[in-house]
Amino acid sequence: MSPSSQLAIDARGISKQFGQLEAVSNLNLQVQQGHIYGFLGPNGCGKSTTIRMLTGLMTPTHGTITCLGLSIPQQAEQLRSRIGYMTQKFSLYDDLTVKENLRFIADIYGLSPNACKRKIDQLQSTYNLVPQTNQLAATLSGGQKQRLALACACINNPELLFLDEPTSAVDPQNRRDFWEQLFDLSEQGTSILVTTHYMDEAERCHQLAIMEQGHIRANGNPQALLAKMEVNVLEITANNLRQLKSQLSQLSQVRSAAQLGDRLRVLITKEINDPTQWLKQQCSTLDERNISHVNASLEDLFVTVTGKHPHNAGAPDDTHG
Numbered sequence: 001m002s003p004s005s006q007l008a009i010d011a012r013g014i015s016k017q018f019g020q021l022e023a024v025s026n027l028n029l030q031v032q033q034g035h036i037y038g039f040l041g042p043n044g045c046g047k048s049t050t051i052r053m054l055t056g057l058m059t060p061t062h063g064t065i066t067c068l069g070l071s072i073p074q075q076a077e078q079l080r081s082r083i084g085y086m087t088q089k090f091s092l093y094d095d096l097t098v099k100e101n102l103r104f105i106a107d108i109y110g111l112s113p114n115a116c117k118r119k120i121d122q123l124q125s126t127y128n129l130v131p132q133t134n135q136l137a138a139t140l141s142g143g144q145k146q147r148l149a150l151a152c153a154c155i156n157n158p159e160l161l162f163l164d165e166p167t168s169a170v171d172p173q174n175r176r177d178f179w180e181q182l183f184d185l186s187e188q189g190t191s192i193l194v195t196t197h198y199m200d201e202a203e204r205c206h207q208l209a210i211m212e213q214g215h216i217r218a219n220g221n222p223q224a225l226l227a228k229m230e231v232n233v234l235e236i237t238a239n240n241l242r243q244l245k246s247q248l249s250q251l252s253q254v255r256s257a258a259q260l261g262d263r264l265r266v267l268i269t270k271e272i273n274d275p276t277q278w279l280k281q282q283c284s285t286l287d288e289r290n291i292s293h294v295n296a297s298l299e300d301l302f303v304t305v306t307g308k309h310p311h312n313a314g315a316p317d318d319t320h321g
């Protein structure tokens with residue numbers, strides 16, 4: 001098998017122009033079969049537009065897309081039966097019950113009555129929806145709606161799943177359970193592209209892309225991206241954190257200073273060899289007892305790679321991990 005045939009998604013140089021706005025700009029995206037690939041980025045950075053192009057719902061202005069070996073959008077019809085797509089707003093029919101929603105989708109995919117019954121029983125059991133089988137979708141809790149939406153997206157045993165902010169309406173325990181279910185699917189060979197605003201979710205992905213203003217600013221394995229970060233992360237404990245923050249924020253070597261409870265988390269560029277000494281020089285009230293080195297988090301990475309490009313016209317500044 002050639003390397004490209006092991007890719008569930010291979011998008012090269014794709015762009016999407018809406019009038020004056022380039023919503024997606026020269027984006028390259030390769031997703032390995034069976035991997036969970038996370039798409040992280042602020043509102044409006046182009047994540048949903050990218051998914052729409054990858055699924056064939058929207059034609060790119062430039063670039064080429066291959067999904068599951070099919071050329072998109074030309075072969076989008078063939079792709080449709082092999083993928084699942086869970087949109088931001090759970091696309092459920094409020095006035096149908098759980099079982100009726102599942103049956104409706106199964107009918108669209110043309111499952112035989114026997115296959116339909118088997119699949120619906122299995123999905124209700126996997127996604128813990130048996131007690132709600134006759135309950136109207138409108139009356140389900142956020143977590144139950146999410147599980148039903150995932151069950152609907154899985155009815156055709158998709159080889160590739162697109163999940164657009166699937167956990168935005170659910171509590172931490174439901175998010176955890178949801179991710180366990182994604183890993184079950186991944187282990188069975190399903191490739192998954194998932195958009196999220198949650199750093200803890202991004203950390204769970206095999207691969208991750210951070211997107212901003214239509215560009216991928218960094219991509220790769222989360223741990224590799226953290227290891228390659230261009231900043232040291234330090235935390236300061238002191239009484240005058242607000243004053244320190246405004247003082248440090250003025251310095252070009254400080255990429256970010258943000259308060260977390262009784263600590264100030266400061267990202268200092270690696271050009272500074274000894275950031276503790278440097279901080280002491282900048283703030284005479286600090287001594288070593290106030291300052292500690294801490295491990296970088298994905299949020300630190302996010303802050304470091306975004307916000308450098310105030311205008312949408314900037315060229316991509318990709319960091320490939």
Ligand SMILES: Nc1ncnc2c1ncn2[C@@H]1O[C@H](COP(=O)(O)OP(=O)(O)OP(=O)(O)O)[C@@H](O)[C@H]1O
Nearest residue numbers: 018021023041042043044045046047048049050088
């Ligand atoms: N059909 C369209 N016509 C014009 N502009 C559009 C269209 N679809 C999206 N856009 C614009 O493209 C940009 C990217 O939108 P997109 O929905 O892809 O962002 P996103 O990263 O998914 O955001 P969010 O996290 O808020 O869902 C936005 O500025 C949006 O207004």
